[in-house]
Amino acid sequence: MSETLTRREWLAASLSLPAIAAEPRAWNRPVPLGRTGLKVTPLAMTPVGAHGAGLMLRAVDLGINYFNAFALYYDESEFPAVRAALKTVRQRIVLGGGSGETTQEGLLSEIDKKLRILGTDYIDLWYLAAPESITDEMLEAMTIAKQTGRIRACVVSTHKFAAMAPRVIEARNTVDALMVACNFATWDGGTWAGASADIARVRQAGIGIVAMKAMLGGLKFVMEDRRAWAESLTTEAKRQAALAAALRWILQNDQVDTSPITMTSLDHLERNVKAAAMAFNEADKKLLAVELERISPYYCRMCQRCEASCRNGLPVSDLQRFLLYADGYGNLRAGREGFSQLPAHLRAVRCEDCAGCTVRCPNGVRVRERVMRAQAVLA
Ligand code: SF4
Numbered sequence: 001m002s003e004t005l006t007r008r009e010w011l012a013a014s015l016s017l018p019a020i021a022a023e024p025r026a027w028n029r030p031v032p033l034g035r036t037g038l039k040v041t042p043l044a045m046t047p048v049g050a051h052g053a054g055l056m057l058r059a060v061d062l063g064i065n066y067f068n069a070f071a072l073y074y075d076e077s078e079f080p081a082v083r084a085a086l087k088t089v090r091q092r093i094v095l096g097g098g099s100g101e102t103t104q105e106g107l108l109s110e111i112d113k114k115l116r117i118l119g120t121d122y123i124d125l126w127y128l129a130a131p132e133s134i135t136d137e138m139l140e141a142m143t144i145a146k147q148t149g150r151i152r153a154c155v156v157s158t159h160k161f162a163a164m165a166p167r168v169i170e171a172r173n174t175v176d177a178l179m180v181a182c183n184f185a186t187w188d189g190g191t192w193a194g195a196s197a198d199i200a201r202v203r204q205a206g207i208g209i210v211a212m213k214a215m216l217g218g219l220k221f222v223m224e225d226r227r228a229w230a231e232s233l234t235t236e237a238k239r240q241a242a243l244a245a246a247l248r249w250i251l252q253n254d255q256v257d258t259s260p261i262t263m264t265s266l267d268h269l270e271r272n273v274k275a276a277a278m279a280f281n282e283a284d285k286k287l288l289a290v291e292l293e294r295i296s297p298y299y300c301r302m303c304q305r306c307e308a309s310c311r312n313g314l315p316v317s318d319l320q321r322f323l324l325y326a327d328g329y330g331n332l333r334a335g336r337e338g339f340s341q342l343p344a345h346l347r348a349v350r351c352e353d354c355a356g357c358t359v360r361c362p363n364g365v366r367v368r369e370r371v372m373r374a375q376a377v378l379a
């Protein structure tokens with residue numbers, strides 16, 4: 001670090017951002033997603049909440065063409081509205097769906113179930129949701145689903161990008177796109193050094209890139225410890241400004257084809273569209289550098305660099321992700337579900353009983369505090 005730079009200036013400089021393009025790509029101009037033959041708008045949507053179907057219709061009017069339906073098949077009372085909404089726009093949109101099934105029988109049966117719920121003949125992008133590995137059986141199921149016209153393309157979503165990328169490249173005849181946590185904090189400004197180079201390699205293999213966690217769980221972090229909580233506070237206006245900048249950052253990053261943003265209301269949708277209409281600019285860059293500094297003790301970038309370093313074998317990155325579902329997205333059920341799937345002996349470990357934390361996070365995350373909060377909220 002240059003001696004003449006302050007810490008903040010250094011952070012701003014190290015926030016490795018693609019050059020600000022003279023002509024930014026439009027958020028609503030569809031771009032090809034790898035070799036899928038599908039074109040998706042850079043700004044996409046995961047509609048969530050009681051009126052997800054209506055939200056989707058309004059988003060189509062505003063110019064969004066790609067929708068992840070994951071939340072649309074949870075509330076049975078909404079199924080008729082979802083089917084009616086889809087009927088009117090199905091030919092104009094790209095529809096994503098998926099599940100965590102891993103057997104051939106389970107996957108094909110899940111696809112058929114989702115087709116029934118959504119009232120459609122095919123799903124464009126089927127997500128293999130966060131599998132530990134991609135087996136030949138899963139690939140075979142995807143091939144059958146494509147050949148029988150149930151799906152158009154297959155996407156693998158992963159929280160372990162570095163470990164999964166080589167297998168995805170190997171399976172590129174079947175896997176068409178990769179969904180990866182991607183935002184201003186995980187990019188090369190974090191110590192996931194080489195994220196952009198790794199993503200470029202995947203793209204060179206003809207595989208599309210879909211970003212998840214683009215909005216970092218709404219930049220909401222809660223700490224058990226009151227001192228840390230006070231430090232993490234920011235005003236709502238500042239949070240909204242940082243979210244708008246984070247959105248513009250992901251949209252101007254042409255290494256990423258599309259980013260389905262979780263949206264819960266018309267107000268939320270319109271705020272995002274308004275933010276997307278502006279080009280990413282120098283003020284955004286500075287704002288994100290400040291935000292990166294603020295969130296560093298709380299935000300796990302899922303870089304896996306601390307893998308296997310907890311003396312008690314805790315998957316500290318997964319635990320922080322489950323906590324993000326609860327604190328960031330307000331989805332306690334998803335957080336608890338993730339926690340409940342850990343082996344019993346890991347669910348029983350408590351950081352407060354630990355002799356001393358052996359996890360050293362190069363990104364400055366206060367791992368022990370974060371994991372303690374995850375255990376308090378999710379156990
Ligand atoms: S705790 Fe730190 S090192 Fe571990 S995955 Fe998260 S950001 Fe990376």
Ligand code: SF4
Nearest residue numbers: 310311351354357358
């Ligand atoms: S304090 Fe928690 S995260 Fe750290 S080594 Fe101990 S059990 Fe693992």
